[in-house]
């Protein structure tokens with residue numbers, strides 16, 4: 001890839017030409033995120049099937065600590081699209097907001113006179129995050145199986161507080177990810193992935209030699225060369241300086257000049273997921289968790305020692 005435009009982070013396309021033992025395997029391997037939809041409503045009975053598929057997913061202790069907000073209201077969809085700067089969010093028939101939900105379980109515990117400290121527990125948080133995503137992925141796969149298309153929108157994490165007020169989320173309910181659902185305009189392309197031998201380790205983790213790591217990523221982004229522009233150079237240089245200091249910034253710029261392009265790793269962490277920016281809001285995210293009724297990152301003091309969960 002050599003272009004004068006900033007490519008999207010969605011990578012080059014590839015079409016896998018495989019033979020599959022059944023349709024499910026084909027569906028899983030030939031899936032792709034869909035961002036182009038036709039103007040057609042999803043029938044209610046189809047949505048019910050999707051929700052049955054989602055809520056039958058594996059979940060720690062079978063607790064199901066998640067909720068899904070169905071968003072079909074045009075104004076709400078438009079607002080989400082503007083917030084996330086991704087227009088299709090506003091035009092799809094349905095957006096689903098997947099949330100961790102300990103509110104419902106807390107209510108149940110209260111009504112049953114059961115002790116409850118889940119929102120103060122990292123263990124519970126960790127599992128409920130997984131539960132939420134696993135339910136979401138079941139819905140994605142079910143949507144594919146029914147001829148729908150979908151794409152996750154992670155950008156909602158920039159707007160947790162706004163989502164809380166938009167959707168009346170009570171304490172203990174935390175938004176995780178948005179999913180756009182609709183009928184695809186065309187079959188989404190299958191994106192190139194790392195080969196499975198880079199990801200699968202026999203019995204124990206095997207650290208790969210440098211040349212294999214480079215070759216593996218080259219296989220995923222073959223020939224990818226991002227054009228040098230003064231703005232990109234300035235951004236990368238500044239990011240490198242902030243994260244690793246002046247010497248590293250010089251080394252990175254020298255390499256870019258020497259190779260004649262910006263490579264994909266430099267692009268990902270220097271221009272797209274900007275390394276000097278990504279960790280900046282950590283503390284604010286902890287504040288957000290607290291505002292949403294979570295305290296798993298703090299020392300827990302049980303009621304008999306002063307503060308209750």
Ligand SMILES: Cc1cc2nc3c(=O)[nH]c(=O)nc-3n(C[C@H](O)[C@H](O)[C@H](O)COP(=O)(O)O)c2cc1C
Pocket residue numbers: 009010011031032033034035086151152153154155156177189190191
């Ligand atoms: C957690 C998560 C967040 C994502 N956020 C966005 C997003 O905000 N916008 C978008 O267009 N795609 C988003 N995606 C889709 C990815 O870009 C996509 O999965 C990736 O490029 C690989 O392409 P594929 O799904 O077609 O294989 C997200 C995917 C995941 C799993």
